[in-house]
Amino acid sequence: MIDMSTTAVEYFRGLIESQGVAGLGIRLRAVAPGTPQGDCQLEFCEPGDRRGDEWEIECDGFTLFVEADSAEFLDGANIDFSKDSTGGQLSIKAPKLRGTPPDADASIVERVRYLIDAEVNPKLASHGGHVTLREITADGIVVLQFGGGCHGCGMSEVTLKNGIEKTLREKIPEVTGVRDITDHETGSKPYYSR
Structure with a gap:
């Protein structure tokens, strides 16, 4: 489950509406998941760009598509948008993204x-x-x-x-x-x- 704040939903909805493309959504994927370099990538996702195995999260006015390979690393993520004088800051906190240190009994x-x-x-x-x-x-x-x-x-x-x-x-x-x-x-x- 991914939690998205109301301000993040409004931010994405505004971006999508400004594009004027029917059925446009947002794709979220993990880059180098399970490693200390793990990061998140967001991009527009047109209907023809979908692979069919994505998680689909219905938001107010658009769909967030999470790549299937990224789902386990993004489960429990929180997406927020904080407005400020320069526009705002988008943040994604995904506790499982970078994996966890090996246990003391690991090699x-x-x-x-x-x-x-x-x-x-x-x-x-x-x-x-x-x-x-x-x-x-x-x-x-x-x-x-x-x-x-x-x-x-x-x-x-x-x-x-x-x-x-x-x-x-x-x-x-x-x-x-x-x-x-x-x-x-x-x-x-x-x-x-x-």
């Missing part, structure tokens, strides 16, 4: 991968970089490869030890250290030159 690989996706890579993205998990050794060493702005970066060792290793060891006791296998000499656009 070390699942927990490390989730932490990299949820905490490490979003921070590195501000510098145009990212890390990829390559392996976890039997003695708990997490082997990573840097990419993007971190590939060839002069600060990669500091990022590895003071950022990534510290975060992983604090949150996952089985992690004993980290190792970088990146060939930093081949980095083409490092955030900080070596």
Whole structure:
């Protein structure tokens, strides 16, 4: 079930009426659902654009179509529109959209991968970089490869030890250290030159 505020219904109805297309609705889909990068996408949906497996939610004056593949991640979502001096702000809060962290009894690989996706890579993205998990050794060493702005970066060792290793060891006791296998000499656009 998706809950939509009265102001959001009015906002969408106004958008649809301004288009002048008979049967026009709004499509809602989840993008990268179940991951820390999960997001929502809204677009107009003409009658000929429908696949036939969407959830149809009748609203006052239009229909909201939720893609079937997105339904489980958008169930329980709240859509609101807050009016302000610049027009307003649309917000969608979907508690299931980004999935949930793995349980404490999940494998070390699942927990490390989730932490990299949820905490490490979003921070590195501000510098145009990212890390990829390559392996976890039997003695708990997490082997990573840097990419993007971190590939060839002069600060990669500091990022590895003071950022990534510290975060992983604090949150996952089985992690004993980290190792970088990146060939930093081949980095083409490092955030900080070596």
